[in-house]
Amino acid sequence: MEIYNYNIQDKEFTHVSIADEDPRMVGEFLIPSNATTKKPPLPKDSVAYVFDTEYDKWVSTPDHRGKMVWDIKTKEESIVDTLGPISVTTTLLPPPKFGVWSATKWTIDEEAKLNSLLEDVIDLADKKSYEFKNIINGSVVSFPQLERYKDKFTVAKRVLADPSLSHLLEAEASITGNTVPELATLIVGLGNAYDDAMTRANLNIEAVRIKAKTLRATNDIVGLESLLDRFGSLTPMSTDAEVLVILG
Secondary structure, X not given: OEEEEEOOOOOEEEEEEEOEEOXXXXXXXXXXXXXXXXXXXXXXXXXEEEEEXXXXXXXXXXXXXXXXXEEOOOOOEEEOOOOOOOOOOXXXXXXXXXXXXXXXXXXXXXXXXHHHHHHHHHHHHHHHHHHHHHHHHHHHOOOOXXXXXXXXXXXXXXXXXXXXXXXXXXXXXXXXXXXHHHHHHHHHHHHHHHHHHHHHHHHHHHHHHHHHHHHHHXXXXXXXXXXXXXXXXXOOOOOHHHHHHHXX
Protein backbone atom coordinates (compact mmCIF):
# COMPACT_ATOMS: atom_id res chain seq x y z
CA MET A 1 0.00 0.00 0.00
CA GLU A 2 1.25 3.48 -0.90
CA ILE A 3 1.71 5.98 1.88
CA TYR A 4 2.59 9.68 1.65
CA ASN A 5 5.40 10.91 3.84
CA TYR A 6 5.96 14.37 5.25
CA ASN A 7 8.81 15.84 7.24
CA ILE A 8 8.60 16.27 10.99
CA GLN A 9 9.43 20.01 11.09
CA ASP A 10 6.72 21.61 8.96
CA LYS A 11 4.89 18.49 7.76
CA GLU A 12 5.62 19.21 4.10
CA PHE A 13 5.03 16.33 1.69
CA THR A 14 8.33 14.65 0.84
CA HIS A 15 7.77 11.40 -1.01
CA VAL A 16 5.68 8.31 -1.64
CA SER A 17 6.68 4.95 -0.20
CA ILE A 18 5.23 1.49 0.35
CA ALA A 19 3.98 0.69 3.83
CA ASP A 20 5.15 -2.47 5.55
CA GLU A 21 2.50 -5.04 6.34
CA ASP A 22 1.75 -5.50 10.03
CA PRO A 23 3.21 -8.92 10.91
CA ARG A 24 0.73 -9.29 13.74
CA MET A 25 -2.42 -8.52 11.76
CA VAL A 26 -3.07 -9.85 8.28
CA GLY A 27 -4.24 -7.15 5.86
CA GLU A 28 -3.14 -4.31 8.09
CA PHE A 29 -0.19 -2.03 7.42
CA LEU A 30 2.23 -0.11 9.57
CA ILE A 31 1.86 3.65 9.05
CA PRO A 32 4.74 5.75 10.42
CA SER A 33 3.87 8.79 12.52
CA ASN A 34 5.00 11.14 9.74
CA ALA A 35 2.98 9.54 6.94
CA THR A 36 -0.61 9.21 5.79
CA THR A 37 -2.62 7.11 3.38
CA LYS A 38 -4.24 10.25 1.99
CA LYS A 39 -2.81 11.31 -1.32
CA PRO A 40 -1.80 15.00 -1.58
CA PRO A 41 -3.01 17.17 -4.46
CA LEU A 42 -0.91 17.53 -7.59
CA PRO A 43 1.97 20.00 -7.17
CA LYS A 44 1.62 23.62 -8.29
CA ASP A 45 4.12 26.42 -8.84
CA SER A 46 4.90 28.40 -5.68
CA VAL A 47 2.67 26.09 -3.62
CA ALA A 48 3.60 23.34 -1.20
CA TYR A 49 1.36 20.88 0.63
CA VAL A 50 1.61 20.19 4.33
CA PHE A 51 -0.35 17.68 6.32
CA ASP A 52 -2.73 19.08 8.91
CA THR A 53 -2.66 16.40 11.60
CA GLU A 54 -5.50 18.03 13.52
CA TYR A 55 -7.95 17.79 10.62
CA ASP A 56 -6.25 14.82 8.97
CA LYS A 57 -5.90 16.42 5.54
CA TRP A 58 -3.45 18.10 3.19
CA VAL A 59 -3.51 21.90 3.03
CA SER A 60 -1.70 24.21 0.66
CA THR A 61 0.75 26.89 1.73
CA PRO A 62 2.74 29.43 -0.29
CA ASP A 63 6.22 28.23 -1.24
CA HIS A 64 8.61 31.04 -2.20
CA ARG A 65 11.79 29.32 -1.09
CA GLY A 66 14.77 30.35 -3.17
CA LYS A 67 13.10 33.53 -4.37
CA MET A 68 14.35 37.05 -3.81
CA VAL A 69 12.34 39.42 -1.62
CA TRP A 70 12.89 43.09 -0.80
CA ASP A 71 12.28 44.95 2.44
CA ILE A 72 9.58 47.53 1.71
CA LYS A 73 11.33 50.16 3.81
CA THR A 74 15.04 49.60 3.31
CA LYS A 75 14.85 47.80 -0.06
CA GLU A 76 17.36 45.32 1.32
CA GLU A 77 17.17 42.02 -0.53
CA SER A 78 17.18 38.52 0.91
CA ILE A 79 16.39 34.95 -0.10
CA VAL A 80 13.31 33.15 1.21
CA ASP A 81 14.28 29.93 2.98
CA THR A 82 11.06 28.90 4.76
CA LEU A 83 7.59 27.76 3.78
CA GLY A 84 4.55 29.95 4.15
CA PRO A 85 3.64 33.53 3.30
CA ILE A 86 6.49 36.02 3.09
CA SER A 87 6.81 38.62 5.84
CA VAL A 88 4.44 41.58 5.59
CA THR A 89 7.54 43.79 5.65
CA THR A 90 8.85 42.30 2.39
CA THR A 91 7.67 41.96 -1.20
CA LEU A 92 8.43 39.79 -4.19
CA LEU A 93 8.30 42.90 -6.40
CA PRO A 94 11.77 44.34 -7.12
CA PRO A 95 11.97 48.03 -6.22
CA PRO A 96 12.52 50.49 -9.06
CA LYS A 97 14.97 53.35 -8.75
CA PHE A 98 13.43 56.03 -6.51
CA GLY A 99 10.71 53.53 -5.53
CA VAL A 100 8.72 53.91 -2.31
CA TRP A 101 6.27 51.30 -1.04
CA SER A 102 2.62 52.28 -1.14
CA ALA A 103 0.19 49.73 0.34
CA THR A 104 0.59 46.94 -2.26
CA LYS A 105 3.04 48.26 -4.83
CA TRP A 106 6.07 50.43 -5.50
CA THR A 107 5.52 54.01 -6.59
CA ILE A 108 8.09 56.55 -7.76
CA ASP A 109 9.28 59.25 -5.37
CA GLU A 110 9.17 62.08 -7.89
CA GLU A 111 10.89 64.56 -5.58
CA ALA A 112 13.85 62.24 -5.13
CA LYS A 113 14.00 61.54 -8.86
CA LEU A 114 13.87 65.24 -9.74
CA ASN A 115 16.63 66.06 -7.28
CA SER A 116 18.77 63.22 -8.55
CA LEU A 117 18.32 64.27 -12.19
CA LEU A 118 19.28 67.85 -11.33
CA GLU A 119 22.37 66.61 -9.50
CA ASP A 120 23.28 64.48 -12.52
CA VAL A 121 23.06 67.50 -14.84
CA ILE A 122 25.16 69.64 -12.49
CA ASP A 123 27.73 66.86 -12.07
CA LEU A 124 27.95 66.46 -15.85
CA ALA A 125 28.31 70.24 -16.21
CA ASP A 126 31.26 70.23 -13.80
CA LYS A 127 32.81 67.32 -15.67
CA LYS A 128 32.37 69.03 -19.02
CA SER A 129 33.91 72.27 -17.72
CA TYR A 130 37.06 70.34 -16.87
CA GLU A 131 37.03 68.39 -20.13
CA PHE A 132 36.40 71.47 -22.27
CA LYS A 133 39.32 73.32 -20.70
CA ASN A 134 41.63 70.44 -21.60
CA ILE A 135 40.19 70.20 -25.12
CA ILE A 136 40.54 73.93 -25.72
CA ASN A 137 44.07 73.94 -24.34
CA GLY A 138 44.96 71.27 -26.87
CA SER A 139 43.07 72.70 -29.84
CA VAL A 140 44.05 76.37 -29.74
CA VAL A 141 47.59 75.39 -30.78
CA SER A 142 49.18 72.16 -31.92
CA PHE A 143 52.07 72.38 -29.46
CA PRO A 144 52.35 73.66 -25.88
CA GLN A 145 52.67 77.33 -26.84
CA LEU A 146 49.66 78.34 -24.79
CA GLU A 147 51.14 76.97 -21.58
CA ARG A 148 54.50 78.45 -22.50
CA TYR A 149 53.18 81.92 -23.17
CA LYS A 150 50.22 82.29 -20.83
CA ASP A 151 52.28 84.21 -18.29
CA LYS A 152 53.45 86.56 -21.10
CA PHE A 153 49.98 87.43 -22.40
CA THR A 154 49.80 90.74 -20.51
CA VAL A 155 53.40 91.56 -21.44
CA ALA A 156 52.67 90.90 -25.13
CA LYS A 157 49.67 93.22 -25.07
CA ARG A 158 51.84 95.94 -23.53
CA VAL A 159 54.52 95.44 -26.17
CA LEU A 160 51.99 95.76 -29.00
CA ALA A 161 50.59 98.90 -27.40
CA ASP A 162 54.04 100.36 -26.75
CA PRO A 163 56.90 99.20 -29.03
CA SER A 164 59.39 100.83 -26.65
CA LEU A 165 58.80 97.82 -24.38
CA SER A 166 60.04 95.37 -27.02
CA HIS A 167 62.99 94.45 -24.86
CA LEU A 168 60.58 92.52 -22.60
CA LEU A 169 60.20 89.86 -25.30
CA GLU A 170 63.55 90.08 -27.10
CA ALA A 171 65.04 87.02 -25.37
CA GLU A 172 61.99 84.89 -26.19
CA ALA A 173 61.91 86.18 -29.77
CA SER A 174 65.54 85.24 -30.31
CA ILE A 175 64.76 81.67 -29.28
CA THR A 176 61.71 81.28 -31.54
CA GLY A 177 63.23 83.13 -34.50
CA ASN A 178 60.33 85.59 -34.61
CA THR A 179 60.54 89.33 -34.53
CA VAL A 180 59.25 90.86 -31.31
CA PRO A 181 56.05 92.18 -33.00
CA GLU A 182 55.43 88.75 -34.57
CA LEU A 183 55.87 86.99 -31.26
CA ALA A 184 53.73 89.51 -29.39
CA THR A 185 50.96 89.15 -31.99
CA LEU A 186 51.15 85.36 -31.75
CA ILE A 187 50.91 85.40 -27.97
CA VAL A 188 47.98 87.83 -27.90
CA GLY A 189 46.20 85.86 -30.61
CA LEU A 190 46.59 82.62 -28.69
CA GLY A 191 45.38 84.23 -25.48
CA ASN A 192 42.36 85.80 -27.14
CA ALA A 193 41.46 82.56 -28.89
CA TYR A 194 41.67 80.68 -25.61
CA ASP A 195 39.62 83.26 -23.74
CA ASP A 196 36.96 83.37 -26.46
CA ALA A 197 36.69 79.58 -26.60
CA MET A 198 36.53 79.20 -22.83
CA THR A 199 33.98 82.00 -22.49
CA ARG A 200 31.74 80.43 -25.11
CA ALA A 201 32.07 76.94 -23.61
CA ASN A 202 31.35 78.17 -20.09
CA LEU A 203 28.32 80.18 -21.24
CA ASN A 204 26.88 77.12 -22.98
CA ILE A 205 27.43 74.96 -19.90
CA GLU A 206 25.88 77.60 -17.65
CA ALA A 207 22.87 77.81 -19.99
CA VAL A 208 22.32 74.07 -19.47
CA ARG A 209 22.60 74.49 -15.68
CA ILE A 210 19.99 77.25 -15.74
CA LYS A 211 17.69 75.19 -17.96
CA ALA A 212 18.00 72.23 -15.60
CA LYS A 213 17.12 74.35 -12.56
CA THR A 214 14.10 75.75 -14.41
CA LEU A 215 12.88 72.25 -15.25
CA ARG A 216 13.40 71.19 -11.64
CA ALA A 217 11.39 74.17 -10.42
CA THR A 218 8.47 73.09 -12.63
CA ASN A 219 8.81 69.40 -11.60
CA ASP A 220 9.41 68.40 -15.22
CA ILE A 221 10.90 64.90 -14.94
CA VAL A 222 10.65 64.14 -18.66
CA GLY A 223 12.26 67.47 -19.52
CA LEU A 224 15.16 66.85 -17.14
CA GLU A 225 15.69 63.33 -18.47
CA SER A 226 15.73 64.61 -22.05
CA LEU A 227 18.07 67.48 -21.19
CA LEU A 228 20.49 65.12 -19.45
CA ASP A 229 20.46 62.83 -22.47
CA ARG A 230 21.07 65.67 -24.94
CA PHE A 231 23.67 67.37 -22.74
CA GLY A 232 26.09 64.55 -23.46
CA SER A 233 26.43 65.75 -27.07
CA LEU A 234 27.61 69.26 -26.12
CA THR A 235 31.19 70.00 -27.16
CA PRO A 236 33.36 73.14 -27.16
CA MET A 237 32.74 73.30 -30.92
CA SER A 238 28.93 73.08 -30.73
CA THR A 239 27.22 75.69 -32.89
CA ASP A 240 24.53 78.04 -31.62
CA ALA A 241 21.92 75.94 -33.43
CA GLU A 242 23.21 72.76 -31.78
CA VAL A 243 23.16 74.40 -28.36
CA LEU A 244 19.54 75.46 -28.89
CA VAL A 245 18.62 71.86 -29.73
CA ILE A 246 20.33 70.66 -26.53
CA LEU A 247 18.46 73.24 -24.49
CA GLY A 248 15.21 72.12 -26.09
